[in-house]
Amino acid sequence: MAHSKFRTRSAVTSVPDQVRGDSLQGTIRSVHSHAQSLRPPLVIAALGVVFGDIGTSPIYTLQTVFNPGDPHPVPISATHVYGVVSLIFWSVMLIVTLTYVTLVMRADNDGEGGVMALITLVRRCCPAGHERTAALLSGLGLFGAALFFGDSMITPAISVLSSIEGLKVVEPGLDRWVIPLTVIIIVVLFSVQRRGTATIGRFFGPVMIAWFVAIGACGVAGIVAHPDILRALSPTYALGFMAGHLHIAFFALAAVVLAVTGAEALYADMGHFGRPAIVTAWLGLVLPACVLSYLGQGALLLGDENAVSAPFFLLTPEWARIPMVVLATAATVIASQAVITGAFSVAAQAAQLGYLPRLRIAHTSESSIGQIYVPWINGVLMVAVLTLVFAFRSSAALAYAFGMAVTGTITITTLLFLYQARARWRTPLWLLIGGGGALLVVDLMFFAANLTKLVHGAWLPLLIAITAFTVMLTWQRGREVVTVAREKAEGPLQAFVDKLAADRGTPIRIPGTAVFLNRGGETAPLAMRSNVEHNRVLHEQAIIMSLDVQPVPRVADQDRITIDNLGYTDDGIIFVSAKYGYMERPDVPAALRLLGPLPFADRPLSADDATYYLSKLELTPGPADTMAPWRKRLFIATSHITADAAGHFGLPLDRTVIIGSRIEV
Numbered sequence: 001m002a003h004s005k006f007r008t009r010s011a012v013t014s015v016p017d018q019v020r021g022d023s024l025q026g027t028i029r030s031v032h033s034h035a036q037s038l039r040p041p042l043v044i045a046a047l048g049v050v051f052g053d054i055g056t057s058p059i060y061t062l063q064t065v066f067n068p069g070d071p072h073p074v075p076i077s078a079t080h081v082y083g084v085v086s087l088i089f090w091s092v093m094l095i096v097t098l099t100y101v102t103l104v105m106r107a108d109n110d111g112e113g114g115v116m117a118l119i120t121l122v123r124r125c126c127p128a129g130h131e132r133t134a135a136l137l138s139g140l141g142l143f144g145a146a147l148f149f150g151d152s153m154i155t156p157a158i159s160v161l162s163s164i165e166g167l168k169v170v171e172p173g174l175d176r177w178v179i180p181l182t183v184i185i186i187v188v189l190f191s192v193q194r195r196g197t198a199t200i201g202r203f204f205g206p207v208m209i210a211w212f213v214a215i216g217a218c219g220v221a222g223i224v225a226h227p228d229i230l231r232a233l234s235p236t237y238a239l240g241f242m243a244g245h246l247h248i249a250f251f252a253l254a255a256v257v258l259a260v261t262g263a264e265a266l267y268a269d270m271g272h273f274g275r276p277a278i279v280t281a282w283l284g285l286v287l288p289a290c291v292l293s294y295l296g297q298g299a300l301l302l303g304d305e306n307a308v309s310a311p312f313f314l315l316t317p318e319w320a321r322i323p324m325v326v327l328a329t330a331a332t333v334i335a336s337q338a339v340i341t342g343a344f345s346v347a348a349q350a351a352q353l354g355y356l357p358r359l360r361i362a363h364t365s366e367s368s369i370g371q372i373y374v375p376w377i378n379g380v381l382m383v384a385v386l387t388l389v390f391a392f393r394s395s396a397a398l399a400y401a402f403g404m405a406v407t408g409t410i411t412i413t414t415l416l417f418l419y420q421a422r423a424r425w426r427t428p429l430w431l432l433i434g435g436g437g438a439l440l441v442v443d444l445m446f447f448a449a450n451l452t453k454l455v456h457g458a459w460l461p462l463l464i465a466i467t468a469f470t471v472m473l474t475w476q477r478g479r480e481v482v483t484v485a486r487e488k489a490e491g492p493l494q495a496f497v498d499k500l501a502a503d504r505g506t507p508i509r510i511p512g513t514a515v516f517l518n519r520g521g522e523t524a525p526l527a528m529r530s531n532v533e534h535n536r537v538l539h540e541q542a543i544i545m546s547l548d549v550q551p552v553p554r555v556a557d558q559d560r561i562t563i564d565n566l567g568y569t570d571d572g573i574i575f576v577s578a579k580y581g582y583m584e585r586p587d588v589p590a591a592l593r594l595l596g597p598l599p600f601a602d603r604p605l606s607a608d609d610a611t612y613y614l615s616k617l618e619l620t621p622g623p624a625d626t627m628a629p630w631r632k633r634l635f636i637a638t639s640h641i642t643a644d645a646a647g648h649f650g651l652p653l654d655r656t657v658i659i660g661s662r663i664e665v
Contacts (some may be wrong), residue, residue, distance in 0.1 A: 006406045041202070043281050044333040048204030049547045053155055054096065054262025055208060058215060058293040059312045059328060060162045061088065062301070062570030064399045066308045071400075071456050083241025085232040085298035086251060088259045089291060090385055091442075095410060096263045098441055101282055104267055104417045109349075112133050113270030114342065115144040115409065116349035120418040123655040125424035137419055139473075144412030145346050145466035148264060150461035151405040152343035152381055156336030157260070157388040158402055162395035166325040169313040178254045182389055189333050190382035193340065194362065194373050199395040201297040204334045209496040212289035212483030214324065218315050219289075222296025229242045245505055245532065253449035257403045259294070262335070264409045268342030275422040322463050333664065340381060344603075345378045354479055355472040357642040376641055384464075397457065401541040403450040405461035405543035411443040471638060474627070478665055482619065485663045490523035493544070497524075497566045497573055500532070509572070513610040514539035517649065520546050521564065521575050526615035539611070545576045547649065554581035561594050581619050588612065612656045622664025632665050 033139040065084050066076050074080055109117035119141040126134035160182045167174040223229060231237065242249045266278055297311040307314045316324045350356045392398045418436040421427040450458055499505075516525040525544060532538055564575040578591040592610065620637055621632040646656050 009303030044205035086237035150464035219292030400457035
């Protein structure tokens with residue numbers, strides 16, 4: 001039998017908080033350093049999960065720029081082709097390679113990336129006296145996370161639609177199959193998420209390697225036919241296009257931004273694979289292949305302006321178009337994977353920061369804490385994506401909505417990173433104003449250009465973001481209100497135990513063992529207090545247990561249990577802290593069996609006969625002016641998605657008692 005750790009009251013309080021915090025941070029860094037080591041299988045897996053979104057942008061970017069049905073079309077001409085291709089190339093270099101890959105991805109929260117990680121860093125590095133600035137930036141970052149949820153809904157819809165629409169290039173009569181095939185593919189994609197990103201990445205990785213080799217090869221063929229397109233690599237063409245044709249170029253930015261969609265997923269998915277694997281894959285394969293494809297499509301348009309209807313598929317040799325459609329379909333399914341896994345990470349981090357309720361999270365890897373699956377988020381995304389497919393029915397219609405979510409997220413990420421660089425890394429102010437200001441101006445130009453598409457679909461991601469933002473802020477505020485009310489109702493644990501010790505005749509002690517699950521060791525469990533104050537009874541052995549998830553895959557049995565007698569050795573009341581790794585499902589009865597004989601208990605503990613008590617809160621709107629009435633109703637409705645505690649902790653249903661308490665919000 002494993003040995004538990006026994007601590008007296010003085011032993012518990014003698015461990016400095018800073019020492020415990022440093023130890024925890026060291027453990028986290030050790031876990032993530034292993035996950036982020038550069039291994040070829042990890043690079044291949046990253047190719048299969050992270051780069052699908054940005055890697056499939058060549059399918060629809062140039063086509064959208066020169067789309068004659070656009071509210072602000074760009075006329076097709078050699079000058080405009082050079083300018084647009086140059087704009088695309090330098091946008092990718094500035095936003096993806098410089099801003100994200102080189103700079104932003106260096107700002108990680110113990111290996112995790114994404115907007116929520118930046119919010120945590122902003123809070124952590126906020127200088128004294130700048131709390132209001134940190135709160136404002138945190139709110140802005142939260143809206144960026146909400147925009148990313150919109151991106152996670154739009155990306156699968158536009159990506160899969162754009163690839164299936166390639167069937168119309170092969171045979172126009174296949175048009176009626178676009179929507180049904182898209183729906184089938186999306187349902188299958190979301191159904192396999194529970195297998196985990198590592199498993200999915202191993203399958204998708206070779207597919208994406210074939211994809212990038214194929215689009216790069218087609219691009220080379222186009223460049224060979226019209227090598228003059230290589231002049232577009234010079235920034236003078238992009239600058240000349242912006243300066244000489246501003247009335248056209250500004251509106252073109254709303255479509256050019258499609259070339260960088262997926263940059264935000266690179267950062268959000270960093271916890272899944274680590275920065276080294278993502279950087280290696282981007283610089284070694286993804287960036288060269290995408291650039292070659294854009295140059296090849298530009299070369300095709302120089303020779304045939306009529307190819308503007310589908311330059312990506314028309315660049316492919318006629319004999320290879322059906323295989324390319326199949327490969328493009330597979331690649332766009334993978335494109336959806338990038339933002340889906342990013343949404344899982346953002347939702348999990350939001351729950352940890354208190355912006356969402358406790359969600360059921362399945363960890364799918366023992367080597368990386370960041371590889372997770374969130375069933376509830378997966379279901380919501382699938383319903384939302386299918387709704388968008390049926391509502392818009394074409395990738396062109398969705399393209400107007402796509403850019404707003406991307407540019408908003410990118411702009412907010414850049415702003416938070418600049419604050420982080422100044423507050424944490426002490427970057428010189430002149431460098432931030434010069435270099436950082438220039439990057440921010442580029443982001444704002446793209447954002448402003450997408451505002452012109454507001455009435456043409458750009459309202460959709462804003463509506464999604466505002467809805468998600470409202471839910472997260474409401475949950476945070478409601479949680480604060482409930483925490484204050486709950487702590488007041490529970491009262492301090494030590495004072496409660498001291499009172500029981502002072503009056504041994506009350507309550508009546510009955511035979512058996514009772515286990516009260518609690519959030520920590522500071523307050524008394526509501527279920528225990530209610531049992532004592534209303535039923536006037538308490539079991540001879542009363543165990544108050546809290547569960548603590550550690551940033552390691554598994555915790556050894558000998559390190560799992562820590563016991564505190566709360567200052568008394570003869571009252572039968574103990575506090576037990578059980579530690580679990582993130583890959584383990586908490587099993588309370590199994591943890592109790594590790595206790596063995598207790599030196600301060602009169603008789604052996606019988607875990608198999610114990611009764612388990614849970615405190616269930618019934619939330620009701622109250623008269624207090626804590627929130628607006630509609631926000632109170634929203635908070636209470638959101639609380640219903642919280643994961644079931646009894647099933648999550650492995651409690652036997654026939655010996656679990658739930659005692660309800662009503663709290664007004």
